Structures are given as C-alpha cells and as structure tokens.
Amino acid sequence: METTNSIPHVLVLGGGFGGLWATRALASAPVRITLVDRTNHHLFQPLLYQVATAGLSAPDIAAPLRHILRRQKNVTVRLDEALAIDLDARRVQLAQGELDYDYLLVATGATHAYFGKDEWAEHAPGLKTLDDALAIRSRVLAAFEAAEREDDAERRRLWLNFVVIGGGPTGVELAGTLAEIARHTLPREFRRADVRSARVHLVEAGPRVLAAMPPDLSEKTRLQLQKLGVEVHTGEPVTSIDADGVSMGTTRIDSHSVLWAAGVAASPLGRQLGVATDRAGRVPVAPDLSLPGHPEVFVLGDLASVQQDGKPVPGVAPAAKQMGAHVAGVIRDRLRGGAGHAFRYRDYGNLATIGRMAAVVHFGKLKLSGLLAWWFWLVAHLFFLIGFRNRIIVLVNWGWSYWTYQRHARIIVGRGETQARSTRAA
C-alpha cells in the first residue's frame, strides 16, 4: 500500500449511480478513495434500451470513470472485480489483487435474473450492460436479416415475431421502440420480407404494465403501446422459453427473438456480508445505510434493501444517487466525530418513455402522457446525461432519428455470435 496510510481509505465497489455519486460527494473530504469497477465506464442505464435498439452508439451513453473523475485528486480508479469481502480483516479480494479499507461502500447493483430458470438466459437475453445491449441489437437486426433471406413464408413470419418479457420501464421501452423500427425505420429497405407485418408482444405476469405508476397511467401506457402496434399481454406469467418461442400456461407465442426485461437479482457480493438477504438478494441495512454490526461498511443502490413508510425504496437511479450522497455525508460526519443519521428517500416522481413521442410522467399530483410527457422525459434525460459532449451528440442523434425515423447505429458487431445463432436457428 501507499505511504498515505494515516489518511482513511474509502474503498468503493461499483461505479454506477450509487458508487459514483458517493465518490464525488467525498471530493473535499480528508480521505483517499479507490473506486473499483469491472468495466472502465459509468453507464447511463436509463438510455441503455436506445443502444439495444440501435438509436445510440455505446459511447454515447457511457463515459470512462477515470475521465469523469480526472480532476478529483483523492480518487484512484481501478478496473478490477471484487470477488470476496473479509469483514473482520477489512480487506477485499479482487480478481487482480487485494485492497484494505477503512470504509467500504458496496454498490455493485443488480443484474437480470430468470427466477431460477437459468436455462432461459440463452433464449431470452437480458439488458443490464453495454455488452448486453450490443448483443440484443445484433440479435434483433439479425432476425430481420434472416426474414429477408428466408424463402419459406411461415419461417419468415416467425423471424418477424418479437417477444419482450416484463412490463416494467425497460420492457415498455424495448417493445415500443421495436414496433417503431418495424413500422417506420425498416420497411423501405427490405425487398422480400414484409417488415410492417412484424408483431411485437409485450408479456407481463402482473395485472398491468408500469406497476410503479398509478393505474390510470398504466392504462394510458397500454393504449399508447397498442397504438404503436405492440400486443400487450397482462396477467400472463411465462412458464417456459425455448429457441422457438415462449409459453404462458396454454398460450404459446412462436418467436426466435425473445428479450428478457423481467427479473432482477442483486449482485452476488451481497451474500458475503453476513446478513440474510431478501428474496432478490438485497441486503437489509441500518437506517444510515450501514451494514448492521459493521458501521464502517455501507450498502447502497440496487443492492440495498431499504424500507420507508412501509414501502421499499425503488431500484431507480435517483434513489441510488441520493444514497451515494447520504453515505458520503455519514462518512464526513464520522470523520468529524459525529454519528450517522438516517437516510430518507425523496421521491421526485416517476417517468417512463414508451416510444416515438409517447411517454408517461407522474410527479406528485402532476400526471402527463403522450407527446408532452415525451418532451418532459427527453429534457430530463438529456439533462442528467453525464458529460457535456455526450449531451450534444445524443441530441444530434435524436434530432436526426426524429426527423428521418432512422436509427444510425444499426450495425451488427460480434459477427461470430450472430452467425452462429442464425445458422443454428435457421
């Protein structure tokens, strides 16, 4: 270790909204910080579906962590992966070494999960990382290509069936955008496949889409999705997925292109913290977000299970940012000899986009849907995008997509995987 051992070492695991906001809020604190992430970038996850649907490039919604933090001299960024936490020794085992800590922030987030049906993963890829987004993009674009190549009408129809599982924000965004691509972006470019006849199914186990919204906005979302051409199935839990489609009990949808936006499971690191995690693997924390019995360890973001007014704090970006800022405040208090104080989530509202010029917004008593909500969503997301350059590029790309219906990032990369799949499935 360095010769700076007298300065407390804050080890932050995860450069998502929770970890990055905590790190930034400690900029002027008398600590040295190591931020460890297994990717080299902070990802603006709310726009990940745009990369998956070829509207944006990967670098449009991601920025290198060390670039974001280049002026914050008390931070060292390390590309590495945390494998094990030794709470007694206050040491973290990484894939490429180990680090001691005085304070540990565990903010490794969540990944998609298949409710114990891991064999579904192969047929229904999920969307949590840039690699996931590029894989989904390649798979969706390859399906249209396979339809164009196919001589048999029935098999061609099958390639134009898309199923999105999960009616939360990601599922709604994916389904709406896929329908837009099939109806508006691609038809003129295909000669043999009737791309306009593509069907997009959105399958939700619960009674309504966007369950976090008030029921009337869920209903408006369903209507807007249907207007875009999405077939919405609610109250239909998926019972099996294979290479040729999805079953919901006795109902069957044939498809080679099934996307998973349903289950979420917390990072497996949570299970090493010596407390019983909840069903989704989240770690119950003390009111100040510290680990019970370990005031020097904090759990934040999607990995933390926080109850407030009898309801769980939702796994959304604003909550993670607030937790990050809170934990930084607690550490600063402690360094001055104070005690921690309780975290309180401020819910500023909820918004989700559905597709071209369609969105829903719920802010306190304000409820919007349709075009106005979409503008609201657009401005909010551009505003929160990290990095000045990205905002301009994303705005140019969106302006272009808006006027031309084109999606500039329709580039299949990772050829090996795509070809292999086409061959297998054809």
Added chain:
Amino acid sequence: METTNSIPHVLVLGGGFGGLWATRALASAPVRITLVDRTNHHLFQPLLYQVATAGLSAPDIAAPLRHILRRQKNVTVRLDEALAIDLDARRVQLAQGELDYDYLLVATGATHAYFGKDEWAEHAPGLKTLDDALAIRSRVLAAFEAAEREDDAERRRLWLNFVVIGGGPTGVELAGTLAEIARHTLPREFRRADVRSARVHLVEAGPRVLAAMPPDLSEKTRLQLQKLGVEVHTGEPVTSIDADGVSMGTTRIDSHSVLWAAGVAASPLGRQLGVATDRAGRVPVAPDLSLPGHPEVFVLGDLASVQQDGKPVPGVAPAAKQMGAHVAGVIRDRLRGGAGHAFRYRDYGNLATIGRMAAVVHFGKLKLSGLLAWWFWLVAHLFFLIGFRNRIIVLVNWGWSYWTYQRHARIIVGRGETQARSTRAA
C-alpha cells in the same frame, strides 16, 4: 427463385468499395442485383484506425448496406457468406442457401495475414473489420488499466510498451494516434502509472515507412512520427511474436500490446476461381477485369491482381471504386450486345495521416506534409464518408477531440475477452 428470371441476375459478393460502387453504377441497368455481405454494413475502412483508437464509434464509420441502397429498387441485400463458387453451374453456395447468377462479381477483398505464422494472430491482432477495431480498442485501453493496477514498477513499464508492426498507412496511423493518446489524452486521468512514459514502437521490415510514397515524404513521415513520440524501426523484419513481446533477429521489444498492420492476404474465395493466384492470393484478371475464360465473372477490388504500366494497381479505396464502376459499365455494354473494354486506373494521388495535425499528401507534382496536409486529409475523408449524418457526427467528434484532446469512445466492450487476457498476462 422469383418469377423475374428473364431479367439477368447480377450477384455481387462483398459490400466494400468495389461491390457497392458496382451495385450503385447498375442502378438504371435492366438487371436485378443481389448484394451479399457477411456483415450488414458498408465500412469506411480508411477511418477504421479511429475506431480502434477510441476517437470514433463503430456506427460513425459504417452504414447498413440496405439503408445505403434503400432507394435502388433493383437490389436485394442479403446478409450471408459465400462459401463456394460453381463456375460451370453458375451458382454460389452460401452459408444459408444458394443463388444462381448470370453475372458474378467477386469483391470479397482482403484480410490481414501473418506470412504463414498464424500463431502470431493471438498476440498481434490485425485491423480489417469493426470487430477487429473494437478488440484492438479494448486491448489497448486494458493495457493502460493494467499498468495503473500494477504494483511492480517493471511490470508496469511493460504494460506501457506498445508495438505496431507494419509501416504502411494503417501502421503509421495507429502508432501516431497511440503516441498522442499516451502523451495528451490520458496522463491527467491516471494516478499511479506514468502514462507519459509510455513507448510506442513502429516496426517496418522494409527500408522506409509509407513505401508507396516518394522517399522524401517517407522521411518527413518518419520525422513527424518521432516528433509525436514514436520510435521508428525500419529494415527490421519481425522474426517472432509471443505474449511478452516481439523479436526482430537479435533485437527484442518487450510488450503485451502488439498490433499487426503488416501482411494482407486476399479473400480465400479467390482460390476457387480455377486460376493460379499470386503470392497474396489475388486473382489475375483479363484487361476488362473478367475472369479469363469466364466473361460472366468479374473480380474486383483488393481481390484482383491488375497490372498497369508494369506496376500493380494498389489495393486502395479509389482503385476499388473505379473497378466497381468499370465492371458495371462492361455489364451494361454486354447487355446492349457490345464487348467489354479494358480497365484503366486513374491515380489521383496518395495521402496518409500520421497523427494530430500531421499527414503527408502526394498528388501528381504536389507534395505536402504537416498541418496543411492534415487539413487536406481531413476534408477529403469527410467528403468521402458515406451518409450525410455520419459526416456531421464525425465532424462534431473530431472538433471535440481536436480542442480537448479527448477521445469520446474510450469504452471497453466485450468484457469477457479483455478480462481473460488481463488475468492471463498479469
């Protein structure tokens, strides 16, 4: 097949400069065209090194072939791979089916080759496709990350040694840009690794870099490279490459980051055309670019071996475009009952970029180097970039990079591969 069999079917293999320009030049001809490519995009290969060095995103320099050709109603684009050509039956076997033809254009280009040393490929990736570029980008960025993570000074130094093999345009561009990244883009962002001390070696077997240029411009290129911080080795053929470096006879450069920009071999499809190919696998063609004995088959672009005035026509984009337009003209002549005419390459000049504000230009008697040549190069490349949108985005990105020294696409994707390599090499 369709019911349009009375209309001659032109089958084009490859959507690079040769195949795409031939296809476009047949827009008004009484033919139906099928353009087959194993990727879904046309790639602006002259800027591929910018994707490899994180200056541009993959979609910035690529456009879907079917989008480029959406208004040309006599073309069907097919994502597929040609496996075998049956010249007698006039039929091509594809990975996903087969197609008959009346005219066949083989324009499948070239790939990088290791002079029979295929075991070098693993340690020295080449640059021909977008996947190659993303793999090189991840490898280079991961090397800087490994240096930052490394505690041992000697091993850290090793991670900051970069070797580019091959002093042609691609090698010069890669080496110059790597030096720029190490000197200007990254230093402020690293805390432990002294990125400015990174060494970039350019290794060329022949006596000078950019051998296609006049000797005085080669010398200017060498001087500009050295000014950027590149160590230029000429007259030193590589004798071995392994995970820890490169040997040129008794000289040894230790490095985990070796990039290959030396050998090129024509597409293996050339060997199926029944004629003896040259050492690089190129197909000797008749003066009108048809295959000797098969006037209905044409070979064009990097796959064709064309001699003119005792010199080979170079494997560059303008030559491939001219061949494409020429072959289209021959086919139109033939359809009107005429005979083919001989191809003649018009050499408009030669230009290569070296790094930030450094380039060399050779147009007839005009020879430029330095800043003026760089502006010349920039305007020429922007002008030829396919697609209006791409030009604007690329210009914005370059403007941004120019003023800030930043490279926005510094995002490592394909994590599995990167991590595996770091682990192995560490």
